[in-house]
Amino acid sequence: MHGFANPKRFLSLANWLTPLLLVAGLLVSAAALYWGLFRVPPDRLMGETVRILFLHVPTAWLGMGGWTAIAVSSLVFLVWRHPLAALAARAAAVPGLVFTLICLASGSIWGRPTWGTWWVWDGRLTSMLVLAFLYLAYMALAQAAEREGVSARIPAIFGLLGAINIPIINRSVVWWNSLHQPPSITMGKSAIDGEFLAPLLVAVAGFSLLFGGVVLARMRALLADIQAEARLRRKAMEAA
């Protein structure tokens, strides 16, 4: 693992892994969504609206997974000072935010026909909205660290602090009475029928591949930025 902290070795891996993950992710996600949106039978109570499940649940998991990635990378950066870990944390923020927003929007659209409301301030919905705001704050901090010369440790500490929201989102429907239903999938058990569960798991796999591909692509772009800047500075020094 330490070997890949070297940018050169990281790039030799990321250069071929990025397109592979992106193409595989697109294909698997498209197949899962086709399966979920067109092939699966309607639910006994919700009817056709159950199909939002195949977009809502994977994006919710990856929205939370994105912040988990930020927290782990921030921990590695703070303790071992690997610069690549700081880049990985920054790279995970944008796809994490996008997945969180898709989760919020699809959940709202789902809530109208099933619950009878677009939005309620219950524990689950509120903590998920807080996650979206945390992503925005993290991105602003990370940008400040890059442009204004603020220490890169500040966003890393914020990434760790924000992680407290992840177990709160997960437990919100258990700790507090909420309009959102309790978890359907718990340790080794599922209250989702196999006909719905199979495409759901394929969608989770596809979206995860996409997530990985986007993170690697963004890490490469951030690395290229840093290298270009270093080269410009060197040229300016030589000219002076």
Add this chain to the structure above:
Amino acid sequence: MSALKPKHQRLVLVLLALVALVGAGLLAAYALRSQASYFYLPEQMLADPPEVGQAVRLGGMVEEGSLQTAPDGITLTFAVAGNDGSRVPVRFSGIAPDLFVEGSGVVAEGRLGADGTFVADNLLAKHDENYVPRELQEMEQHQAAKMAEETTVGLE
């Protein structure tokens, strides 16, 4: 202590900070456990009733056989049942969501009347954690298993 490498010192520091953070988070969540709930359960409403006329929410199961439509066609009366058999009668005038049926979860927004009846201004249907295709809903577990067996024979 001086034998600790800076790297390990930082690791210990970060882990200590994390423990403190998680502890603070859990304490906050514990303190919020009643305030952050979205609704009262019937047993909570009966044990510690909110003031008459105060806007609150009541959540629970729509009791089987309790749902009645008044002659005016839009006024519904039903009972919301809790986990321990306690029940609160509810009156609602308006359009109920599609998922509002007997034996299913509901959250009623409104106020407790002086006579102990909860007067709802709005009904929200609560979905449970089960997702089942329409064709399988009438089947008992063993029938479903049998059908799965029958439909997979021939595929091998």
